[in-house]
Amino acid sequence: MRTPRHSSRYGRYSGGPDPLAPPVDLGEVLDAVTEDVMAGYSPDQALREFLRRGGRNQRGLDDLARQVHQRRRDLLSRHRLDGTVQEAKKLLDRALREERDQFLRDARMDPTDRQFREMRLDALPSSTAAAVTELSDYDWQSDAARRNYEQIKDLLGRELLEQRFAGMKNALQNATDEDRAAVSRMLEDLNELLEKHARGEDTPEDFERFMNRHGDQFPENPQDIDELIDALAQRSAAAQRMMRSMTPEQREELMALSAQAFGSPELMSQLDRLDAALQGLRPGLDWSGSEQFEGDQGLGLGDGTGVLQDLADLDALSEQLSQSYAGSTLSDLDVAALARQLGDDAAVAARTLTELERAMRDSGYLRRGTDGELRLSPRAMRKLGKSLLRDAAGRLSGRSGRRDTRLAGAAGEQTGSSRPWQFGDVEPWDVTRTVTNAVTRTAASGADPSAGLQIDVQDIEVRETEARTQAAVALLVDTSFSMALNGRWVPMKRTAIALHQLISTRFRGDALELITFGRYAQTMDIGEL
Template identity: 40%
Template sequence: MTGGATGGDRVRYLRYRPGPDPLAPPFDTAGALRGLGRGVFAGKRPHQALRDLLRQGVQGTAGTDELLRQVQERREQVARRGGLDGVLRRARAELDRAVGMELRALAADPSDDARIRESELASLPHDTAAALRHLLTEPYPWRSDEAREAVARLLEDVRNDFVDARLGWPGARRARGVQGSRGALASDPARVAAMATALAALLEADAHGEPVDLDRFMAGHGAFFPEFAEHPRDLDDLAEALARRSAAARAHASSLSPDRRAELEGLIGEATREAGLAEALDRLADALLRRRPDLVREAFAEVDGARELGLAEAVDLIEELAELDELGRALGGGLGGGGFAGRGGLDGVDGLDGVDPAVAGRLLGPEAAEAVGRLAEVEPRLRDAGLLTGGRSRPRLTPQAVRQLGEAALRDLATGAEGRRAYRSGGHGRAQDRASGRAQAQAGDPGATVPWEPGSPAPLDAVATVREAVVRRAADPGSPLLSPEDLRAVETEERTAAAVCLLVDLSSSMVRGGLFGPAREAALALYTLVGARYPQDAVRVVGFDETARPLSAADLLEAAGPRVQGSNVQHALLLAREHFGRHPGRAPVVVLVTDGEPTAHIGRDGSPEFAWPPRPETAGKTEAELDALAAAGATVTLIVPGVGEAASSSAGEAASGLTGRTASGLTRAVTARGGRVVRTAGAGLGATVIDAYRSRRPRT
């Protein structure tokens, strides 16, 4: 359509074609990596974390779980659309109407012949096909022309419905739409039979490796396939839609009871007796099935609706149900019974490769197509950005991804509300930095800043001060434009190097409490902070359960092994002491994260010994390691996660309880040696770890 406009401009109106939203925000690769990282921190392998990310959705689009819910909801709606035997009910109603018209014509005739015919009509079989066979085998001499024409229309309608059910959209229905309500397919069954025979022969020849002349076939029968405006790409292209339609027609028949199926086959046989139409279409269906045996459909016995569907409408319904089941399986659905059985491709991450956004859009709507498109690009985008490597079924995070996850973890701790509260509580963290998206300033940089303190001779840094105020106001819009805590001064003092050891409990209790992921994320954030802001410090992270072992930054993103009981704090403290021995002259800092008492220690033979309840020997060996650290000048900050809002205690508070709890053996041992105990909610664990490190590292 065109329309006039000022200056003689012309406007063209084109048909709407669904596609990606041009106003949609660009793909957030960093956000996708962050979502993937949450699963990896929790101990999942990258392919498992990626699968979970796709299940949850990205950037506000539906994930596969939501799409599966929509598939199931749509499936239930389709299954209630109508009954599968509606063609038999319609045919019986039309036949009864024709018989009624004939009986009215016979009632006006007082002859014995009329009574005999009335008796014959009254004794017609209830089976519609058998009744028609009785009337057609020895042609019944109709008295009513209207009745005779009604039976002829009934047979013609069943034949047309049968052709439509077998050829379906876009062939038969579209041809009828172009050529009229009857068209060539309805008025010339011989032509349909010739096309079906020729296409079956073409498929059979191709299956035997013989050459096929597709051009010749299209020249003779192209009118049946108007969807191919010029020419199909190949024989598979031509056969694909017909194969799906044929499979749906077979599934429709198998969904009927044996009696109704036999009645339908008989009805179709009577309607298509001429020109060998049924035989030709059956031969074509067999050839299509041999070409696409994967399209064999199971019965859909759950279909049950009040509306009486014609044969083509019923096959439409079956075809849509089959497509919904295919979509459900591809999305990872595992419903059994009347749903999509089995597991889909998401078990191997690349399952969305088999999901066509156009199909999802046609079945569920344009938003589903957009969601499938977004989900399908998650993994390729991460790979293109250099964040994932390895095979499709077992992807791996690259060093660049590890670095970015560390920066993101540190940035979240520095800018999040939990992080700010943890940093600012108790007066600790006077030297904390705000993480930005870029690497932190290196040690000794003249641009590095620290919180300004009254009486400090260091000059104020206006840019850093404004940045702090903006970050604070973003989290709390009602706060003042400028607060004393926003003030930043240029750092001029020299730093003393530290040897820091973070000891993280990775036992099964931490996993059960949901603390495993936050603990590993906190450790990666510490690695990132030290590497970027305090490169002169020597940092070591030790993970422990029944035994303790050093963990690199990459190790923190490895999949979790089997859950192991036991918290061997003694072994972890021993590895910390060894770390300090390798870095003499650096101030020792120990941060210990555990949610329970020590329950394991290293025995005389060097193997771990676990006991519950804890044995006195375990407590004694743990306290001996604390004594050795204290002798080396190291103080321990014990962080107990998962117990509510952050609170701290010192040696003097140990006797009266910690945040309302009776002091445990470990907390008493730590505080008795000048250490500090901090209890924190799981969400604040990372910020508490960073604060403990920053507040304990020495400054000169």
């Protein structure tokens, strides 16, 4: 029996954050935060400042906000909203051209009838909507002209439905009378369900019954009536904003054309009823806003509504990225909307910033005080002190950092470590390490063990000792205004923290006190400094 083959496809992971990505590195964040704290920011402000500007290889909120603003500006500068009217005009011009060509081809046509028809076509108003209405009872002689004219009604019906139901335009292309009747029944049932919900009389069974009948027309697959209303209301509000964004002439022309949708004014009546119900159920949405479009690419009703929805998404993202409202955190970011508008890379950058913020708050580097304000924790202070001490030691090359002592003849205290013996060392041997080194060397050389163990100079290790003294150390720090005025404020704090770290870790037996002086002297905790 032949084993069936299974083909595999590999591609870029797109299911969210990379599950194999290394954990976020907080070192750069902590360095930036502590630097800003020393410059006078609060830890919370410093963290927000880092998230705003980003790091060496990390895009910040400001960069994402600039992209959002650019995307919004591009949408407004690229498009205009008369696409449906222009498409209807093209279909009408094509129908009139086909009809006049038919007059020339049909030699059997009565001359008086031809002349009457030509006069009627020549007398059509310049307004596309008025001309379409004028021709509603016209007896077309050309089949091609009749089809083009009927396409205008079909186009308007599909565009009006696309405004409220995304995907309906393509679904109803070449629709039959039965398809249109099914849409009409869906609208009737939907309006009844929404009005019943507004009165508080609906049940979950009503929603289930509606979805069983018409669920194939809702690709969003709402799970309850609230999800259904949310999806429909956002689209409907965008359609209202689109109408308000048109010029008065465009709006008047479109409203006149809409009466011809599917050849029946009933569709507009049902849609008006739907809009009214949705606005009553979701009054908090923006139903009255408008935008200024300045481009030359015409948008149909459906596509225009989609662009207005995109603009609403971008406005919401702009507010989320600003983090300017009370209680704002990066967890408020709608990462799915960011991916839709700016792409996956922007979404990855936002997720990383969110993870950095969460990790900084959960890592123990920041601690909330009794007054509710964030402060650097002792752990963060120790890490900062080590970093500043390394930086200071690097600048003072050739200095050992040890304290001189005048005590002679004292071996000092053992540190617990050992090292190879060097000429001149007077420290005691580390016998265990010395014998172990001799055994290891003898075994590696293949010598006969019965000859005894020979200790060589290179085997000898001595115990490290350290001469220690105790002192009372007063670390004086100038905190007068002149330090800030002359640009010495941050260097002073860097030096003070480095010295504090050196004394508190290297000479733990010392009595250490930090004293600041400006108008008067006072003792101060290093964290407070």
